[in-house]
Amino acid sequence: MTSPDLVRRFLANAGNSAAGTHVVSDVTGLRRILSEIVPGIDPVFCPESTDKEKAAAGALPCRAADYAGATATVEEVYGAIAETGSLVCASSGGRAVQAGLLPAHHVAIVSRERIFATLDDCFASFAEGPPTNITLVTGPSRTADIELTLAIGVHGPEKLDIIVF
Amino acid sequence: MRVQLFGTCLVDSFFPEVGEATLKLFQRFGVTAVFPRGQTCCGQPAFNAGYADDARTAAAHFLSVFDGDAPIVTPSGSCAAMVKHRYPDLFQTDPVMHAKAERAAGRIYELSQFLVHALRAHESGLAGKGTITYHSSCHLARDLGVRDEPLILLRSMKGVRFVPMPDATRCCGFGGTFMAKLPEISCALAEEKADSIVATGADAVTGCDAGCLMNIGDAMKKRGNPVQVRHIAQVLAEGL
Amino acid sequence: MSDVQTSLAFRANATRALGDASLRSAMRQAADTFGTRRADAFAPVADLEALRDKASALRLQVLDRLQEYEEMFASRAAKAGATVHRAKDAAAAREIIAQILTDRGAKTVVKAKSMVSEEIHLNAYLEKAGMDVLETDLGEYIIQLVGETPSHIIVPAIHKNRQQVGKLFAEKLGVDYTEDPQMLTKIARRSIREKFLNADAGLSGANFAAAASGSLVLFTNEGNGRMVTTVPPLHIAILSLEKMIPSLADLPTFIRLLPRSATGQSITSYVSVITGTRKPGEATGAKELHIVLLDNGRTEILSGSCREILKCIRCGACMNVCPVYRTVGGHSYGWTYPGPMGIVLTTLLTGMAKSHPLVDASTLCGACVEVCPVRIPLVDLFLKLRERRVREGFSKPMEKRGMRVFGKAAASPSLFSAGQFLSRTFWPLVRAFGGKDVAGRLPRPANIPFHRRVP
Numbered sequence: 001m002t003s004p005d006l007v008r009r010f011l012a013n014a015g016n017s018a019a020g021t022h023v024v025s026d027v028t029g030l031r032r033i034l035s036e037i038v039p040g041i042d043p044v045f046c047p048e049s050t051d052k053e054k055a056a057a058g059a060l061p062c063r064a065a066d067y068a069g070a071t072a073t074v075e076e077v078y079g080a081i082a083e084t085g086s087l088v089c090a091s092s093g094g095r096a097v098q099a100g101l102l103p104a105h106h107v108a109i110v111s112r113e114r115i116f117a118t119l120d121d122c123f124a125s126f127a128e129g130p131p132t133n134i135t136l137v138t139g140p141s142r143t144a145d146i147e148l149t150l151a152i153g154v155h156g157p158e159k160l161d162i163i164v165f
Numbered sequence: 166m167r168v169q170l171f172g173t174c175l176v177d178s179f180f181p182e183v184g185e186a187t188l189k190l191f192q193r194f195g196v197t198a199v200f201p202r203g204q205t206c207c208g209q210p211a212f213n214a215g216y217a218d219d220a221r222t223a224a225a226h227f228l229s230v231f232d233g234d235a236p237i238v239t240p241s242g243s244c245a246a247m248v249k250h251r252y253p254d255l256f257q258t259d260p261v262m263h264a265k266a267e268r269a270a271g272r273i274y275e276l277s278q279f280l281v282h283a284l285r286a287h288e289s290g291l292a293g294k295g296t297i298t299y300h301s302s303c304h305l306a307r308d309l310g311v312r313d314e315p316l317i318l319l320r321s322m323k324g325v326r327f328v329p330m331p332d333a334t335r336c337c338g339f340g341g342t343f344m345a346k347l348p349e350i351s352c353a354l355a356e357e358k359a360d361s362i363v364a365t366g367a368d369a370v371t372g373c374d375a376g377c378l379m380n381i382g383d384a385m386k387k388r389g390n391p392v393q394v395r396h397i398a399q400v401l402a403e404g405l
Numbered sequence: 406m407s408d409v410q411t412s413l414a415f416r417a418n419a420t421r422a423l424g425d426a427s428l429r430s431a432m433r434q435a436a437d438t439f440g441t442r443r444a445d446a447f448a449p450v451a452d453l454e455a456l457r458d459k460a461s462a463l464r465l466q467v468l469d470r471l472q473e474y475e476e477m478f479a480s481r482a483a484k485a486g487a488t489v490h491r492a493k494d495a496a497a498a499r500e501i502i503a504q505i506l507t508d509r510g511a512k513t514v515v516k517a518k519s520m521v522s523e524e525i526h527l528n529a530y531l532e533k534a535g536m537d538v539l540e541t542d543l544g545e546y547i548i549q550l551v552g553e554t555p556s557h558i559i560v561p562a563i564h565k566n567r568q569q570v571g572k573l574f575a576e577k578l579g580v581d582y583t584e585d586p587q588m589l590t591k592i593a594r595r596s597i598r599e600k601f602l603n604a605d606a607g608l609s610g611a612n613f614a615a616a617a618s619g620s621l622v623l624f625t626n627e628g629n630g631r632m633v634t635t636v637p638p639l640h641i642a643i644l645s646l647e648k649m650i651p652s653l654a655d656l657p658t659f660i661r662l663l664p665r666s667a668t669g670q671s672i673t674s675y676v677s678v679i680t681g682t683r684k685p686g687e688a689t690g691a692k693e694l695h696i697v698l699l700d701n702g703r704t705e706i707l708s709g710s711c712r713e714i715l716k717c718i719r720c721g722a723c724m725n726v727c728p729v730y731r732t733v734g735g736h737s738y739g740w741t742y743p744g745p746m747g748i749v750l751t752t753l754l755t756g757m758a759k760s761h762p763l764v765d766a767s768t769l770c771g772a773c774v775e776v777c778p779v780r781i782p783l784v785d786l787f788l789k790l791r792e793r794r795v796r797e798g799f800s801k802p803m804e805k806r807g808m809r810v811f812g813k814a815a816a817s818p819s820l821f822s823a824g825q826f827l828s829r830t831f832w833p834l835v836r837a838f839g840g841k842d843v844a845g846r847l848p849r850p851a852n853i854p855f856h857r858r859v860p
Contacts, residue, residue: 013671017672017674068602084660084671084672086672086676091687091688091689091690094686094687094688095688095689096688096689097631097635097689098631098632098635098636098689101628101631101632101635118657119656119657119660119661120654120657123653123654123656123657124654126653127654129618129680130618130620130653130678130680131680131687132485132679132680132681132682132683132684132687132689132690133635133677133678133679133680133689133690134677134678134680135631135675135676135677135678136660136672136675136676136677137674137675138672138673138674138675138676139674140674141626141627141628141674141675142626142627142674143543143544143590143626143627144560144626144668145542145543145544145547145560145561145562146543146547146562146565146567146570146586146589146590147431147434147566147567147586148434148435148438148560148563149567149586149587151586151587151589151590152587153590153591153594154543154590154593154594154626154627154628154629155541155594155597155598155601155627155628155629155631155632156627156628156631156632156674156675157628172855172856172859174821176855177825177854177855177856178825178828178850178851178854179847179848179850179851180848180851180855181851181853181854181855181858183855184855184858184859185855185858188859200856200859202818202856203818204818204856205814205815205816205817205818205821206811206815206821208812208815210808210811211808211811211812211815212788213769213788213791214791214795214800214804214808215764215788215790215791215792215793215794215795215800216792216795216805216808216812217792217795218812219808219809219811219812219815220812221812222812222813222815222816223811223812223815223816225816226815226816226817303768303769303770303771303772304769304771307770307771307772307774307775308771334772335728335772336728336768336770336772338728338768339768340767340768340769340770341769342765343765343767343768343769344843344846345842345843346416346765347416347419347729347765347766348842348843348846349416349419349420349423349842350419350423350729350732350733350766351768352842352846353423353732354728354729354732354768357732379846379847379848380846382848383846383847
């Protein structure tokens with residue numbers, strides 16, 4: 001069971017990396033948040049392969065069949081890391097990790113019990129063999145290549161929202 | 166207390182007044198300073214340029230001159246670091262000389278280090294005047310770990326206002342043979358250091374290494390000496 | 406490429422750089438910003454010294470058993486679907502990569518930042534072979550548009566200011582002039598996105614390779630590394646042998662150290678771990694993955710006295726604190742890797758004959774040693790290389806004779822005093838012939854040296 005402290009630590013660190021953070025405790029809460037952060041007219045990709053994704057789909061009126069043409073992706077990710085405020089996206093179970101990369105807005109649902117305390121705990125969970133792709137995502141895509149001035153949204157999403165459920 | 170004083174070649178040739186100030190300080194604290202005759206240079210110029218054999222020749226001479234058990238004190242962080250850290254390496258393959266080098270390494274101290282730890286000079290009410298800033302020399306701070314001692318001494322002085330320098334630990338560009346091999350870069354670094362010094366508004370800048378002070382002094386001379394450049398021994402001995 | 410600078414001309418390169426005010430202010434700004442950010446990022450890390458010890462020990466462990474890890478990596482990566490190639494030198498690596506691309510009729514290649522690919526001059530080779538190679542890291546993209554090489558391993562276009570980038574984009578991309586970094590970033594995103602989606606192949610480096618699982622690890626911020634490695638059907642990764650770490654369990658140590666040391670971030674936006682190719686039923690990963698393990702002199706370094714340079718994880722922290730680097734910039738060093746680690750790597754990889762002036766490019770101040778996350782004794786390595794230069798006969802005969810005389814004088818007080826006497830007496834001559842740069846900066850010797858004043 002994930003302690004409230006772990007959730008707090010994760011959200012604080014994720015917030016520091018310029019991600020939007022939200023906590024919900026039921027499907028109604030999830031749908032309310034989604035309707036607030038995802039504009040209804042945008043085509044949204046949602047793989048609908050987990051229960052939480054299926055629940056989320058109900059709040060998404062405009063759906064895209066494929067992430068390549070979507071403005072946003074709403075998906076449940078493998079887990080998260082409190083130490084760094086990172087999402088853990090993994091290709092296991094046939095997940096398309098790049099679904100959270102191409103659209104301009106990435107909305108990630110993290111199951112409360114999938115928050116690891118540390119980086120070590122996260123990699124220990126892959127001990128018996130990593131899937132083809134594991135990506136730790138911390139905040140939106142960024143660069144400081146021009147005069148060290150921070151610019152958000154280079155090749156990846158310019159907006160990242162995290163919903164702990 | 167008895168110490169052996171290693172004056173260093175730079176002080177001997179260019180800044181004898183630093184050696185004299187050091188002697189005054191020893192006298193003030195009741196220390197008998199022996200100046201082993203025949204001392205020359207620790208060998209850094211050759212060592213830092215990659216001439217290990219020539220550096221070994223110099224080091225062997227140093228070790229024969231500085232025999233005995235008394236602490237060796239020197240008004241130079243980089244010369245002390247040379248003896249402490251590089252001498253043992255230079256004699257890796259010669260057990261007799263290596264043992265001698267280890268013994269010297271164990272009893273060499275830079276002046277400010279010795280003044281604070283052995284003589285508690287910062288509790289003795291030394292006096293001076295003016296606003297003083299401090300350049301932290303690289304080998305002194307990084308190789309010997311002497312970072313606070315000079316500040317403790319300066320802050321303890323009556324009549325002296327100490328002002329910290331921005332980027333005090335950034336290299337002044339002396340670097341021994343570096344100054345000769347890449348003079349354009351050396352000057353640019355000294356200029357930058359001079360900017361930091363002038364920005365403090367101090368009357369004088371001090372430090373624990375004659376080499377750095379020489380380099381800084383040159384940069385200051387080019388701008389009409391807006392700030393005096395003085396070795397810490399001179400600053401501390403001023404009121405004696 | 407315009408204006409190729411060589412390591413042999415370090416002093417001339419540096420002198421030219423010193424006269425470039427905008428370069429100097431950009432370099433200084435970068436070094437200071439990164440220096441401060443690094444310090445801030447490590448401030449809350451309580452056990453930093455223990456972490457550095459651990460990272461250093463891990464890297465040494467890898468070097469001690471490099472062949473074993475390399476073989477383990479190759480076999481595990483192959484098992485996961487990758488094809489592993491070994492390249493002895495730059496030419497072999499270039500040929501392997503060009504062949505893979507040619508065999509598949511690949512014409513357009515998108516590239517994520519890789520210093521190793523710079524080391525082997527891969528882009529020029531592929532372009533000559535008729536391929537269209539696009540750098541996708543924003544900084545690399547900028548300098549590719551100008552036709553220059555990186556001046557900083559983390560921020561390749563640090564020597565370009567926003568006005569220069571704005572003008573460049575307006576000229577080369579036909580967009581309206583803007584100097585707003587956020588707008589310029591958007592322009593680059595649009596221009597590169599299209600190419601990503603249609604590229605035949607992606608080319609990347611790797612920050613680490615985990616031997617136990619055969620995984621590649623990439624740290625990026627922009628997301629281009631993720632694009633390059635997952636969007637095109639073919640992914641080619643090139644990395645030098647020493648990038649091995651034992652297993653993914655060791656990765657957290659380096660995640661904690663690398664981004665903090667490099668940019669002052671507690672972690673980069675993305676850390677990607679790629680293990681083999683897309684498997685049946687999977688929706689992520691390249692269909693074909695080729696990994697080129699480059700030696701290019703590493704094995705030789707490994708058996709020498711400077712082997713600890715291979716611990717380097719390319720964070721750039723040594724550069725940001727180096728007084729010389731921050732003053733003269735990366736191009737002065739004349740090869741791929743600048744700054745303190747660059748001095749050592751360049752000398753070892755290109756040979757003393759092509760690089761010996763670089764070993765003087767340090768004041769031996771030790772600021773680099775203080776920040777190196779894997780505790781490379783850089784100053785000791787500079788000193789070893791200076792010794793080697795003398796041994797290999799690349800020092801000036803005058804200097805050699807001078808040092809011999811110095812050694813003799815240092816061992817003979819009377820000779821030493823005689824030298825002092827002569828330089829004092831003939832000081833005007835010393836100043837005139839001793840080189841105005843050097844003797845001109847020394848004060849006049851004292852009339853009575855200290856040893857004659859001591860009672």
